Amino acid sequence: MNTAAKLEIDGKVHTLPVVEGTEQERGIDIATLRTHTGCITLDDGYGNTGSCLSKITFIDGEKGVLRYRGIPIEELAQQSSFIETAYLIIYGHLPTRRELQHFSDLLTQNENLHEDMKYHFEGFPSTAHPMAILSSMINASSCFYPGLMGRWNPARFDVHTARLISQVRTIAAFSYRKSHGLPVIYPKPTHKYTANFLHMMFSEPYLEYELKPEVVRALDLIFLLHADHEQNCSTATVRMVASSQANLFACAAAGVCALWGPLHGGANQAVIEMLEEIHRSGDDGSRFIEAAKDKNSGKRLMGFGHRVYKNYDPRAKIIKQACDSLFRALHVSDPLLEIAQRLEAAALHDSYFLERKLYPNVDFYSGIMMRAVGIPTEMFTVIFAIGRMPGWIANFREIMDDPHSRIYRPRQVYTGPALNRYVPIEDRAEPAKA
């Protein structure tokens, strides 16, 4: 196997080291490229750029493989819980019984927001998107923990981590209650993580929400499947912000903003809106598929395609099965599920999608499952953010623990005007009216 690559520029050959990962994926290390050649690399959208070495998550997009700390997602989905998986991702190993209990206790001890935080919710209009509230409130909550603000302190990592994982769920539930004009419901220390979230979302002061085990398990699975996904847009954002030594909460708030977009975490909401549009219009899905193939239509088959997976997203497979089981267990049906299944079947036989290797991603069925759980559409991306928190925290920690970590600062190839002189305002010609 080559351990060096040769690059010829202006007749001169430069040797660049090749770094090999655990699973034999290779990267050409170009750290000295500009110093030695004056050139930089250009990679719009970073499709070929490895921004870091990481020990957290492995993806083989060609084969549809996803592993957290080496453990296949299928095994975790079947045997683990979100909180155990969060521990695995953050601390690098499956917890012993005692470690898990300690982690769980820390989460419970840190589940309540500072009481003054409640006033912040008052300032948002009822139309505010919960992702806007979530990112603002994560940042705002950092103000209540001055210990966060100083330099990175590994001794405080456990408690800040527990605070963030636990409180993001409380903030999310409070923002939902607030946007629906409902009184907030405090967390219950006797409930486990996901059950507690459902309790805070759906209990009323006069009526306790009935926790169905299959619903709790379904939502827990959704959190687990979203827990990390290596250098996606939001995680890369978290690392970018962390590289400036910003605090954990600031990095997580930035991650939430990056996740919000419809091409990333916002896709789960966009999938449901697409399915509803198809349902309303009476289309059997075929008209929409044609529109999604037409670049001028402005439409895409949301929940399809992925930068890394050129095969079925393994999370989509798990969610699809879990979705079927949940519907059976609850004895419910959803016309949107039928439309989704028709769209999937059509796309998987259509040369447009096959040639471009566009397969269902995690978002294609997760929204339908969340509807069955009772989560309102505008909260879907928030659910994704709660789930992704362990991955963001683990990536944050990798940056902070790396003694060689440098501030992330990409370069560019400038294509604007060449040297241009300042013209005083009285000498500038107004553009001619059209």
Ligand code: ACO
């Ligand atoms: N529907 C129709 N055509 C698509 C779709 C889609 N969902 N996705 C990609 N394509 C087409 C593109 O138009 C392009 O066609 P061309 O080669 O003829 O120009 C080709 O497939 C490649 O697409 P790109 O946009 O270059 O792929 P990229 O890797 O940049 O984008 C992305 C990946 C953003 C996920 C894209 O597939 C997409 O927009 N999908 C829909 C949104 C979605 O589901 N996002 C969730 C991603 S998973 C996650 O974040 C959790």
